[in-house]
Amino acid sequence: MVTETTQQSTTDSLDSVVIRFAGDSGDGIQLVGNKFAESTALFGDDLSTFPDYPAEIRAPIGTTYGVSAYQINFGPSEILTAGDEPDVLVALNPAALKVNQEQLREGGTLLIDTGAFTEKNIKKAGYENHPLSDKALDSVNLIELDITKLTMDAVSEVGLSKKEGLRCKNVWTLGLILWMFGRSRKSVADWIETKFAKKPEIVEANLRALNAGHAYGETTELGAGLKQYTLDKSEPETGLYRTITGSEAAAWGLYAGAELSNLELFLGSYPITPASNILHQLATMTDYGIVNFQAEDEIAAICSAIGAAYAGNLGVTTSSGPGVALKTEAIGLAVSAELPLVIVNVQRGGPSTGLPTKAEQSDLHQAVFGRNGDTPLPVVSASTPADCFDVAIEASRLATKYMTPVIMLMDGTLGNSSEPWKIPDFDSYEPFPVTHRKEPEGYHPFLRDPETLARNWAVPGTPGLEHRIGGLEKDYDSGNISYDAANHQRMTDARHDKVNGIRKDIPKQDVCLGAEKGKLAVVGWGSTYGAIHKGVEQLRQKGLDVSHIHLRHIWPLPENLEDLLKGYDKVIVPELNAGQLTTLLRAQYLLPVEGVNKVTGQPFKVSEIVEAAHQALEN
Amino acid sequence: MVTETTQQSTTDSLDSVVIRFAGDSGDGIQLVGNKFAESTALFGDDLSTFPDYPAEIRAPIGTTYGVSAYQINFGPSEILTAGDEPDVLVALNPAALKVNQEQLREGGTLLIDTGAFTEKNIKKAGYENHPLSDKALDSVNLIELDITKLTMDAVSEVGLSKKEGLRCKNVWTLGLILWMFGRSRKSVADWIETKFAKKPEIVEANLRALNAGHAYGETTELGAGLKQYTLDKSEPETGLYRTITGSEAAAWGLYAGAELSNLELFLGSYPITPASNILHQLATMTDYGIVNFQAEDEIAAICSAIGAAYAGNLGVTTSSGPGVALKTEAIGLAVSAELPLVIVNVQRGGPSTGLPTKAEQSDLHQAVFGRNGDTPLPVVSASTPADCFDVAIEASRLATKYMTPVIMLMDGTLGNSSEPWKIPDFDSYEPFPVTHRKEPEGYHPFLRDPETLARNWAVPGTPGLEHRIGGLEKDYDSGNISYDAANHQRMTDARHDKVNGIRKDIPKQDVCLGAEKGKLAVVGWGSTYGAIHKGVEQLRQKGLDVSHIHLRHIWPLPENLEDLLKGYDKVIVPELNAGQLTTLLRAQYLLPVEGVNKVTGQPFKVSEIVEAAHQALEN
Amino acid sequence: MNMISPPEELNAKDFASDQEVRWCPGCGDYAILKTMQKTLPEIGARPENTVFVSGIGCSSRFPYYMSTYGFHTIHGRAPAIASGVKLSNPELDVWIITGDGDGLSIGGNHMLHVLRRNVNVQVLLFNNEIYGLTKGQYSPTSKPGLRTPSSPLGSIDSPISPCAFALGANARFVARAIDIAHKPLSSVLKRAHAHKGASFVEIFQNCVVFNDQTFSDFTDKKTGADNQIHVEHGTPLTWGKDNQYGLLIKPGTLELQKVTIGEDGVTESDILVHDETNRTMATMLAAMEGPDFPVALGVLFCDPGTPYEEAVRAVPKAPGKNVKQLLASGKTWTVD
Amino acid sequence: MNMISPPEELNAKDFASDQEVRWCPGCGDYAILKTMQKTLPEIGARPENTVFVSGIGCSSRFPYYMSTYGFHTIHGRAPAIASGVKLSNPELDVWIITGDGDGLSIGGNHMLHVLRRNVNVQVLLFNNEIYGLTKGQYSPTSKPGLRTPSSPLGSIDSPISPCAFALGANARFVARAIDIAHKPLSSVLKRAHAHKGASFVEIFQNCVVFNDQTFSDFTDKKTGADNQIHVEHGTPLTWGKDNQYGLLIKPGTLELQKVTIGEDGVTESDILVHDETNRTMATMLAAMEGPDFPVALGVLFCDPGTPYEEAVRAVPKAPGKNVKQLLASGKTWTVD
């Protein structure tokens, strides 16, 4: 963990570093973060990022609620979280300092643009006194630079307007930070040249700013404050790499699921934060043969996907909690009609509109239990941005193999964060091709595969297989409407058995760190993976008997999970909700698992996991 | 229990009797049932009814899916269910026989209208051979009457068309049955006279048919087959009585809740089987000061009720599972905005459109868990038709006292069944008047009552209390929008604490039959009350140590429930679903409670409860 | 999916399923079903390429009685589900069956959007001015004052005109017919089918049980003729038993006027000629109602545009585009 | 609820809340907010009797900035919630604030029904032809071809006209205004407020960030005058910098024609006079668009009818009706 291994700011050689870029949302902070992440990935480091947007599109400049931040944790070793506390905080205006100052670790480096610390801006940020007079800053390594002026000087000769010139501040800063950590400017320069190809003077200005920032570090002697850090050179596995966000990975995974199932991908979606990025990603892929439909609302979105599934495609719909709530009735139809469908829920803070730009894991109950009737369906969840690729494939596999809607849970953090990803060899993925039924002999729409209990899938356009389905109960033996009592029981059982049967078709639950039995298991799911893993790693390094178990399959739960959990004296379940997986595990196994719950819209810190484990071990 | 105490059909004196009227949906079966129930109630018997409609409005005459039935269980002792097996089955056509024959108890009486057993009708019903040649009928007391002809004879002089004349068949049959059980014709005759006041010849014909049927019993000697039964005279508590269905009781209870809270009642609803009857009932009550709004869909229905609550009224919305699914997102808004609201779910068979006219208890998970975010709210449930009155009041009390939406669970059986009800002394109901805030000093919209944690309720129109609320997270201390991390935790906790705090404000869970600890507890909720109660009664009569616990408060659960359940060696939970309360109890108390589950769209039989208890005691 | 079908001729029976029809005896739905089963063979439809998608309601049971593909979905959502079907496989003939409650109450939004997007489906709205299946509550098309279980004192809602709504929603084909009038209904169905893009057809359907005779003013076989007008593109707008009535634009205004040919010097050549491509005219015709005006039947409006599914599918899959290509696209680097 | 208010005069500031306004700098929403704050005192509104109900979107943040009662609800549902408020307390002045996404995409159905029912509320639809809050996807009013994150190759949806939709939905008051044109907007707001029944106002609102200048053809201060017409009841339909253009009905057709006064013998008296009670005229005016026609602004249609809440509350509570009376009503019997 970062904070443990880099106690002094003067250390030149580090294991990993956490930088937090912060500024006004108009300052291009996300861009700086992204480009730094790219250079770092190209350098060969592992990394994890956490973009922290404001809720407003563009809040008035200089206000605290308009502050945008981007945190990156990087280094040669395995990086699993965006880091608990920044080692370096870049604050491009007073509001950014105000919002982020507390997070900086003791002794960390604070870089500020004094040019933006005007009286007006300081007031706007809500400071009573000059922020740099704050005693708390005594313990940090403060670097004050007039980045505004330095940038303007650098670009002055290009002849831009002042406004345009100031836009280069972020790139100047990026140049300096790249220097600090010995990263190459090349990918940034390339990007500038492509991006502004039609505006040569903008290219020129940005390149000058980039180089000036870099040169500033190289040529200026600021004492211990501003210095170059050396991280050990990484030795990642060989292979082809890229960085990927969870949203991209999910979109690609869905497309991969379609290819592996030999179906067309149909997306029906309605924009909602933080799920829209999957829609945006797939919208760029029409030339891959994807049919995209931006519907009038969430209900129409899922219904169009159900229609697509009925017509023989891989139907997908993507949304977030409030949108999924609206889809509930239609999900019931898909369960009743036994049509394959993937429903992706990129969870955000609730209840209701809640905290749209913050992440939470509070839709697990909705996913597992949240429908009228006895309406079981499989639920899967992704743990890291890149994992979204594999989980989307798994969701597609289950949906098509078992003729059922599947809910895939992600969250805002997973969707927006990025990590370097070793591009997998796609040939190693087992295809699961669907064969639509063609044979009229003996056909009825609810004929089931004796093993999976999936009904056969006949598609409009097929002669001789014309049939009618719907949401009313169906006769087990003919598929016609049936109000018969015994038949309803039989069909209810069949729907449960089908979903429960998936247990046999999913991997046994593994222990991703630690022993298969012992004192304490920390059981998690979703985006808390990194924090839990790092936490358990630290505990184990201290010789404590703690294991990390991370679920991909939320429903049905893996066959061996009960026995596995019974092998530990204690089980704790950290979740970003009020205890939803906890409820599920307690009901299933009657084990006194205990929740570690946090509902702040922020991810777990590694230290919080460590502390919770310590407590559990003590009690 | 009926079947146990009336083994021979020749018994003249009975404890209770179950009659099932069955015929084509055009035959006026529900009417006969209702009128018989009324006469029986006036006679002073206790009773319980179960109308069993076909799903179609009017299916083609004579088909099995067009069969309508009405079952009534009545007698001097306490009657809690509509009865497991009819003692008397009236089948007005072959289809009615086909559908219902199996239910008749061995040795029971079967009354058929031979006039309707034409070859055509027999074929339409799907019989291969003549139904009366069936060996199974050997063991029943078969009474064959040409009711068609007897009716036509009786009304011939009035000069109606044949079609109109035939419409009196049901009333003729009613006359005969009234004779069989010594019930008065008066209330039926009164009703006929009022109902058809404008058509004297219809009145005349019906009265003649009624009397003819009655006289037929009195004057004809058919041997042992057709005879009069004597039930012991009931001795019910003194007081004013009426019969009431669950839908009526719920409607009245909601209105009573409004009166007790000193608010106007606003209903926003959209028709859906089997919930529409509550809407219909309240629609007749505009002169009671109720505002009724038939919305364009379920979402608008609940949203209008939320608007009404915001404006200071008791907002109510009524629906069934699929409709409640659509309301999910809006329920989240009501939780977040902390507005009082009663959501009544008259459950039906699921999933999806399912079995609209059949009852199930499969929306408990939806009620307790089915929302995005951490979105707790109280859930209450009614056990008998009359209980809907009290539970609707309780829902109104919790909603207004705690400023929260409350879900009230009923089901189709409860809604449509009726029972005699001793009209309560309304003065004995404790009022819970709401005082809308008027005082501007120190006001903000999320100021909480320190005890209940309810926020104060200020209503548009009040000077000085103008405020804005919504579904975004709010600052605990000002009610303004807040994206602050710690505040979100605090508000999440406050919402949970508020709902959990209700535990202290609800009665301790009682044991409605049996000891407070022992071998076996049978825990139920909702409309299964009667079957469980009768079953436990029988078991106890046999000396078995079994208790019946029936929950009204599903969430939060009563404070003492955990200790109470721990006092039994074994706990079983019969439910008309795949085990939903079971999950909840297991998760809460880590007790190995076991489900007894039935998902056929039919209520439990007493014998099923008895058998399940026996099994539990043996294992 | 373009099935090469054997050339045998199909007939109405080939479009009837084996399920017993379960509407109330005398319900107008029977007549519509019959007409549909007779019409489909006439337009060369194939059962395997035909899909009926419906919501919930008496009318929405329709798909069960057709021997084609059918999907009885959930209340109000048929247009959205049908859009998914059509976008997925444009070769299919997709019919939407809905009611005044299903299509205009809970489903009004999807109706709006399927029409404005111009998805190439046929929407048949069975308007009986009542919620039949749920036993007779008033609907958004019910006449004011209608007494129903949910409006015991008479409905107070002002109703919506389905065709006016469709025209406001930018629909490009809007037509009307009567359930039991086989020939005009059949020809409207044929036109709707032939129209590329969303076709909206309002069918006046009699609910014998809960709203009997609500349309009898203009549907009655004896007296109806004077109260209905069959519009036809390029033909003067006349009606009546002897075609004695006609429509004019009241001079200097934007209002229709009913005239009698031969009276006040009005001749047939004075009569307004129906132009089905004129949305204003269609809107005026749709708004006509008794007793002063006849109810307009037939194709009120038809002005084709690009069907949505064609636009959606305008970008075909590029050769070589697959997951491997995708994984390797964009910015990557190699560690070796 | 009829508050007897102290007679002090209020001004714009009295209608501004203490919350910092959080739209993007330059957003058209600011201008609308200002105009609203200035207009309310002019019509004698009281903060305590005024309620703003909104859905979700940038526009829907509006209530937070007013010092009145306000409810920022969920996406698309403001008309339904506002209906509940108004039916509960008809004394309140209820304004609905919505966007083109909120009001016409997810919320289209509630919009339809609040209009056709004629609930006495004012609906202000801020049309910026984009989903602002979710960062710029195309909306149901976006122009075809618009490139957005969800339509990178350009939107293929054919858009809906909010006013045409409202007229098809049987709305009885339909008007239009431009965000930054204070005076006409203010007078439209006053008319909407004065109208008893549902008033629908489309406000062209510029989203500087995601759809800048989409209306500039007719809103531009310099060149716009030739491309916009302010309609006024009883006044000839003329426009242009010098009022040089006018509208006619093309003789013998149902189409509008643009003419220049003084050319081809056209005089001002030939010009069509606006009749705001004529739905056909309103529909034609709403449909006009550039470059051939000006965009119509002002009150396109106004034809009052009974407001819904009056009809709902027509049956007052009868004296003596209470729970006790209810319990004793109907068929009862006594056991003694």
Ligand SMILES: Cc1ncc(C[n+]2csc(CCOP(=O)(O)OP(=O)(O)O)c2C)c(N)n1
């Ligand atoms: C979500 C949901 N809400 C309500 C219902 C109940 N419901 C079924 S059909 C119907 C209305 C039917 O009216 P219409 O569409 O006019 O069809 P009709 O029966 O008159 O043909 C209603 C309210 C339902 N099935 N699902």
Ligand SMILES: Cc1ncc(C[n+]2csc(CCOP(=O)(O)OP(=O)(O)O)c2C)c(N)n1
């Ligand atoms: C149920 C639900 N679906 C989707 C969203 C996401 N969402 C919020 S506002 C919006 C569209 C806003 O567009 P518009 O109404 O035009 O408002 P604008 O921001 O342009 O003013 C969307 C899709 C949401 N908040 N809730």
Ligand code: SF4
């Ligand atoms: S209720 Fe009406 S619409 Fe429904 S089947 Fe019967 S007659 Fe037809």
Ligand code: SF4
């Ligand atoms: S995104 Fe557009 S509509 Fe939203 S506040 Fe910014 S400029 Fe206004």
Ligand SMILES: [Mg+2]
């Ligand atoms: Mg209908």
Ligand SMILES: [Mg+2]
């Ligand atoms: Mg918008």
